[in-house]
Structures are given as C-alpha cells and as structure tokens.
Amino acid sequence: MKFYITTPLYYINAEPHIGHAYTTIAADALARFYRMADYDVFFLTGTDEHGQKIAEAAKKQGVSPQQLADKNSETYKKLWKNLGISYTRFIRTTESSHEKVVEKVFRKLLEKGDLYKGEYTGHYCVPCEGYYIPEDEDSPLCPDCKRPMNKISEPSYFFRISKYAGRLRKYIEEHEFVKPDFRKNEVLNLIKSGVCDVSITRKNVEWGIVSPTPEKYTVYVWFDALLNYLSGIGYLHDEGLFEKYWPANVQLMAKDIIRFHNVIWPCMLMALDLPLPETIFAHGWWITGKEKISKSKGNAVSPGKIIEEYGVDALRFFLLREVPFGLDGEYSDETFKKRYNSDLVNDLGNLVNRTVNLVETKLSGTVAYSDTDNGLAEISAAAYENYEAKMKALALSEALEEAWKLVSALNKFLDEKAPWREGSTGVKQVLYSTVSGIRDCAIMLAPFIPESSLKIWRILGLPGDPCEYNFAALREKLPDGLTTQKREILFPRKK
RNA sequence: GGCGGGGUAGCUCAGCGGCAGAGCAGCCGGCUCAUACCCGGUAAGCCGGGGGUUCAAAUCCCCCCCUCGCUACCA
Numbered sequence: 001m002k003f004y005i006t007t008p009l010y011y012i013n014a015e016p017h018i019g020h021a022y023t024t025i026a027a028d029a030l031a032r033f034y035r036m037a038d039y040d041v042f043f044l045t046g047t048d049e050h051g052q053k054i055a056e057a058a059k060k061q062g063v064s065p066q067q068l069a070d071k072n073s074e075t076y077k078k079l080w081k082n083l084g085i086s087y088t089r090f091i092r093t094t095e096s097s098h099e100k101v102v103e104k105v106f107r108k109l110l111e112k113g114d115l116y117k118g119e120y121t122g123h124y125c126v127p128c129e130g131y132y133i134p135e136d137e138d139s140p141l142c143p144d145c146k147r148p149m150n151k152i153s154e155p156s157y158f159f160r161i162s163k164y165a166g167r168l169r170k171y172i173e174e175h176e177f178v179k180p181d182f183r184k185n186e187v188l189n190l191i192k193s194g195v196c197d198v199s200i201t202r203k204n205v206e207w208g209i210v211s212p213t214p215e216k217y218t219v220y221v222w223f224d225a226l227l228n229y230l231s232g233i234g235y236l237h238d239e240g241l242f243e244k245y246w247p248a249n250v251q252l253m254a255k256d257i258i259r260f261h262n263v264i265w266p267c268m269l270m271a272l273d274l275p276l277p278e279t280i281f282a283h284g285w286w287i288t289g290k291e292k293i294s295k296s297k298g299n300a301v302s303p304g305k306i307i308e309e310y311g312v313d314a315l316r317f318f319l320l321r322e323v324p325f326g327l328d329g330e331y332s333d334e335t336f337k338k339r340y341n342s343d344l345v346n347d348l349g350n351l352v353n354r355t356v357n358l359v360e361t362k363l364s365g366t367v368a369y370s371d372t373d374n375g376l377a378e379i380s381a382a383a384y385e386n387y388e389a390k391m392k393a394l395a396l397s398e399a400l401e402e403a404w405k406l407v408s409a410l411n412k413f414l415d416e417k418a419p420w421r422e423g424s425t426g427v428k429q430v431l432y433s434t435v436s437g438i439r440d441c442a443i444m445l446a447p448f449i450p451e452s453s454l455k456i457w458r459i460l461g462l463p464g465d466p467c468e469y470n471f472a473a474l475r476e477k478l479p480d481g482l483t484t485q486k487r488e489i490l491f492p493r494k495k
Numbered sequence: 496g497g498c499g500g501g502g503u504a505g506c507u508c509a510g511c512g513g514c515a516g517a518g519c520a521g522c523c524g525g526c527u528c529a530u531a532c533c534c535g536g537u538a539a540g541c542c543g544g545g546g547g548u549u550c551a552a553a554u555c556c557c558c559c560c561c562u563c564g565c566u567a568c569c570a
Contacts, residue, residue: 010570011569018570020570023570052554180517205565258565259567286570324508338520340528347533349530350530350533351532352529353528354528354530357530358529398570401518411532415534418528421526475535
C-alpha cells in the first residue's frame with residue numbers, strides 16, 4: 001500500500017512562520033504514521049519561487065531572482081530540518097524538471113483546446129499579486145490591503161474551467177473529497193456561483209516559466225505551482241514513479257487556498273485525464289488575539305524561538321494537540337506553556353521518570369519478563385485501535401487524546417499498585433507492565449514527537465528507534481531483561 | 496445581500512429524541528516512587544430568548560437575538 005501526501009509549496013517572499021510549520025508538521029506526522037503502518041510513503045513539500053513579488057524583492061536586495069530563491073528556499077529547508085520533517089522530496093518550482101512538466105502540460109492542454117487565447121481585463125493588486133473586483137470602479141482599491149490597484153487589459157491564455165465545473169460539482173457531491181466536511185458546502189457554493197475561466201499567463205511578469213506559445217508570456221504562478229504535485233513524483237518524466245504514487249491520498253493546506261485546491265486544481269487534473277486525489281484537506285489558521293498570524297500583519301510567531309525555548313517536540317505536540325485539526329486555533333504563550341506543562345511534563349515526562357526511578361531502586365535497573373494479567377494490555381490495544389482510526393480520519397488531536405488515555409491509565413496503575421510501598425507485592429510484574437505500556441506510548445507518539453519517543457526508547461533500554469518499528473511491534477511482548485539507562489528529564493518544567 | 500456554522504459548567508468544547516457530559520481551572524482528600532508531580536472525590540449550567548410537535552426536547556419544527564465563517568490574495 002502506498003501513501004502520497006503533499007503540502008502546498010510555500011511562497012518564498014516571506015519568512016516561514018508558524019502557519020507554514022503547522023501544515024508541514026501535520027503532513028510529517030501523517031507521513032510518519034503511515035510509514036509505521038507499513039505503507040510506502042511519498043511526502044512532498046517545497047517552495048514556490050516564481051512571480052512578480054519575487055522579482056521585485058530580489059531587485060530591492062540587489063540580487064537576481066534566482067539568487068533570492070536559492071537563499072530563501074534554503075531557509076525553509078533549514079527550518080524543516082530543525083523541525084524533524086521527514087519529507088521524501090523537496091521540490092522547487094525553478095527546477096528544470098518541474099519547468100519542463102509545466103511546459104508540457106501547457107502544450108497538452110493547448111492542443112486539447114482547454115487553453116485558449118483571450119483578453120484579460122481587470123484590476124490588479126501588485127503587493128497581493130491578485131486580480132480583484134474593486135468596490136468602487138472609479139478609484140479601485142484592493143479589497144484586502146486597501147492599496148490602489150492598476151487597471152490592466154492584456155492578451156492572455158485562459159484555462160477552460162467552465163468545461164469541467166459541472167463534472168467537478170457532481171464529483172464533490174458524490175465523494176468524500178473536500179475535507180473537513182463543513183467545507184464541502186462552501187466549495188459547492190463557490191462552484192455554483194459561477195466559475196470563470198482563469199487567466200493563466202502574464203504578459204508583463206518576467207520571472208516565471210515561459211509559455212510555449214508564439215507570444216512569450218510567463219505562466220501564472222498558481223498554474224505553475226499546483227503542477228508540482230505531479231511533477232514532484234515524476235509526471236511526464238518518470239512514469240514508473242508517477243504510476244506508483246498518483247493519485248495523492250492527502251493534500252494538506254490552510255483554508256485560504258481552498259479555491260485553488262478544490263476548484264482550479266481538480267479541473268486541471270480532469271483536463272489532463274488524471275484521477276483526482278482522495279482527499280483535499282484544509283486546516284485552520286493560528287491567530288493571536290483576534291488576528292490571523294501572517295507576516296504582513298507583523299504578528300508572526302517564530303517557530304525558531306519556540307524551538308529554542310521548548311524544543312521541537314513541544315512545538316509539534318502543541319500545534320497538533322491543542323486544536324481539532326481543521327479549526328482555527330488561538331496561539332498564546334500562556335496556552336502553550338499550560339499545554340506543555342500539563343501534558344508533556346506532568347503526564348508523560350513524569351510517568352517515564354517515576355517509572356524508571358522505580359525500576360532502578362526496586363529492581364536494580366533490570367526489567368525481567370513477567371506474565372501479567374492486569375488489564376493494561378487491553379487498555380493499550382484499545383488505545384491503539386482508536387488512535388489508528390483517528391489518524392486515518394485526519395483527526396490528529398483526537399488521536400493524541402487516545403494515546404493519552406494510555407498515559408493516564410499508566411499513572412493510575414502505578415498509584416494503585418504503589419510498588420514503592422513497604423511490603424508491596426508483585427513489584428516485578430507491575431513494573432514490567434508499566435514499562436511495556438510506556439513502550440506502547442512511545443510507539444504511538446513517535447509520529448508526533450519523534451525525538452522524545454527515541455529518548456524514551458533509549459531510557460527504557462530498547463534497541464533501535466521506535467520510528468523504525470512499525471505498529472505491529474505493539475503486539476509483541478516487551479523483551480526480557482531490559483536494562484534501563486540513565487534517567488533524563490524529557491520535558492523540563494517551565495515556570 | 497446570498498450561503499453556511501456556532502451560542503451547553505469559570506475556560507475550551509462534546510452530546511443532536513430517553514436521568515445534562517469531558518478536559519482544563521477551582522475546591523476537598525489521598526499518596527509521597529516521581530519534574531510541587533500523580534491518584535481519588537467534589538462543586539458548578541433557566542443547554543441564547545420565545546413559541547410549537549412529542550409520553551418525553553439541549554436534541555425536531557417556526558420566529559427572534561447574538562456571533563463567526565465563506566462569498567474576495569496570503570500556511
């Protein structure tokens with residue numbers, strides 16, 4: 001079984017902020033989950049590097065657009081490395097293999113008659129890089145940034161979305177394609193309210209892929225960027241790879257680019273006679289106070305700073321645990337600290353620490369195999385079963401809740417058995433079961449907090465890396481004679 | 496304006512015809528292996544307002560109020 005997951009390509013004119021990290025971390029957790037569930041996973045992410053904004057930013061900095069792109073895409077790569085992102089491939093839209101695919105697709109659709117030449121008239125907002133209908137025709141202001149827009153009229157090639165809109169509408173109605181569910185109606189309304197053919201070339205934008213037409217236009221950045229989902233797995237140049245992974249199983253993005261992914265993108269695929277992805281999932285935004293976090297609003301929360309203060313796993317955990325995947329979340333240092341201290345420090349970290357301490361003091365650090373029948377194995381199995389279902393449904397926060405049921409059960413189990421008490425019986429069995437349960441936690445949590453899972457693994461004296469085990473390991477008995485290693489505070493408490 | 500979601504404990508939310516729930520915060524107690532942790536108990540709600548259907552309504556129907564989305568760029 002294969003699993004192909006994508007994030008959008010991030011537009012490199014901005015520093016990566018928590019929103020970019022959010023999408024990518026979610027995709028990473030899913031990729032890791034499916035790997036551990038024994039799927040053949042392809043996880044694609046990358047950067048979107050064309051367009052007028054990039055050209056202008058480069059000019060301002062006195063470098064070429066390509067130089068700027070090289071530098072900024074590196075920033076993303078670095079952050080992903082720091083966040084433990086296990087992508088299969090990092091694609092850049094300036095790669096020649098991608099550019100060739102865009103050209104080929106353009107030609108293909110042109111020949112098919114799905115692209116045609118027309119005249120585009122509209123108001124263009126340079127900073128927002130978009131065409132909008134202004135409220136006031138006489139003094140057109142961008143509806144978003146309120147800056148004046150230019151009226152533009154130019155020849156352009158259009159993509160015949162209108163030809164596919166009906167088919168798409170029917171498809172969306174009949175399939176579990178648009179996710180979360182509450183978006184389905186929104187998208188259907190979007191389509192019903194009339195979908196215009198979109199202009200996909202720009203006459204006056206130089207930094208972009210040149211259209212294979214008599215006139216040398218550049219390809220509109222979105223048309224260019226969306227095709228990465230195909231080019232990134234070999235479309236039209238590595239058919240074996242492509243056949244293996246297409247269609248995508250999950251395509252993640254934030255809710256603001258739903259339109260591109262749920263309307264334009266599937267129409268492009270239909271025009272190319274390709275099957276549609278299984279799921280297009282739009283998650284919510286992180287806001288501070290009442291505002292969306294974005295660079296232009298100047299309220300960006302820096303993932304780098306959080307990592308420095310709390311560690312990578314704390315950030316990964318917070319983002320995926322705090323808010324039901326799909327809804328907006330409010331970010332604040334307070335909520336972060338609270339979630340960190342209560343879940344990671346108190347529940348999980350302390351559980352590991354107290355258990356290992358008991359193994360050291362009561363069993364001289366060695367956990368011998370014990371036949372046990374105390375209900376913990378059942379709790380673990382049930383937790384996993386629910387966790388697996390939640391993961392497959394993309395209910396990431398709920399999957400974590402399921403795993404936490406085991407964490408809580410283990411803390412409770414220890415309290416009830418009180419192996420530290422004078423004359424406590426069955427200490428060996430109790431600690432064997434507890435350690436085994438912690439092992440199971442480490443496995444289930446590995447997709448979310450891989451670094452910490454590995455630490456737990458090592459502290460328990462288990463060989464290898466939980467990420468390299470698959471979930472089948474949950475059904476195996478904990479090996480005999482494990483020797484716990486030096487205790488380590490997994491998550492230091494924050495005041 | 497059109498379409499849609501939501502208003503339930505102090506906070507975040509689940510429940511969507513059959514005794515009002517969870518997590519967090521609060522309070523009380525227990526434990527003292529552990530990162531002042533952990534475990535147990537407990538209080539707390541005219542389920543936005545009004546009307547209706549029903550043996551029975553937080554839940555279904557109608558009206559109203561408030562609120563948030565989408566309709567229009569950015570993860």
